Amino acid sequence: MKKDYIIPPQARIGHVHLKVADLERALEFYRDLLGFEVTTMYGSQAAFISAGSYHHHIGLNTWYSKGYPAAPKNGVGLFHTAILYPTRRDLAIIYARLRKAYYPLTGASDHGVSEAVYMDDPDGNGVELYWDRPRELWPKKSDGSLDMFTRALDLDDLMKEIDG
Incomplete structure (x- = not known):
């Protein structure tokens, strides 16, 4: 494909959404250790967390991953x-x-x-x-x-x- 478009220099990665096995365990890391603030919860299945007043920088959810093991290191993914x-x-x-x-x-x-x-x-x-x-x-x-x-x-x- 011909390069005829360049993303605007003001563009940023707004947030990342992570699948986790245990939401409370993930919150203990991101909220309690790293210091992110919870901006909203979706029951016991998801949390949005932020630095400052942004709506969310990280989403954490168990929608497809509750209780599952970590993804393998040697594979495609984040x-x-x-x-x-x-x-x-x-x-x-x-x-x-x-x-x-x-x-x-x-x-x-x-x-x-x-x-x-x-x-x-x-x-x-x-x-x-x-x-x-x-x-x-x-x-x-x-x-x-x-x-x-x-x-x-x-x-x-x-x-x-x-x-x-």
């Missing part, structure tokens, strides 16, 4: 949901919260354009928590394209954002 924090300090605060709760990480990376910590939610859905560096600091190749990479994130340095 790799992870990425949650963008406004500052590096905000990322440090949630990382400290995860550490205090002994919540297991699956990774922590510096991508040049961003820094991120990774984990799985209780249903095995990948979750990335990250902040973007200012655009003027994003690494570029000689042709002007982004020079993203994956390096280990210095978590001790990240903690200096809140430890002083």
Whole structure:
């Protein structure tokens, strides 16, 4: 197909809707640990959660998945949901919260354009928590394209954002 259309630069991913096996267990992770607010419930089958006053950033439902096991890692599906924090300090605060709760990480990376910590939610859905560096600091190749990479994130340095 000929590329004759470019999505408007203001377009955003508005929300993600996740199938979960146990709604209360999912809420314990997204609401109680990560701090999202419940904006509405659909009985005991679904919850919409938000950061701030948006109608929902994440939908959680058991409509087709109640009691079922996690999707296999080696298959088609969602790799992870990425949650963008406004500052590096905000990322440090949630990382400290995860550490205090002994919540297991699956990774922590510096991508040049961003820094991120990774984990799985209780249903095995990948979750990335990250902040973007200012655009003027994003690494570029000689042709002007982004020079993203994956390096280990210095978590001790990240903690200096809140430890002083």
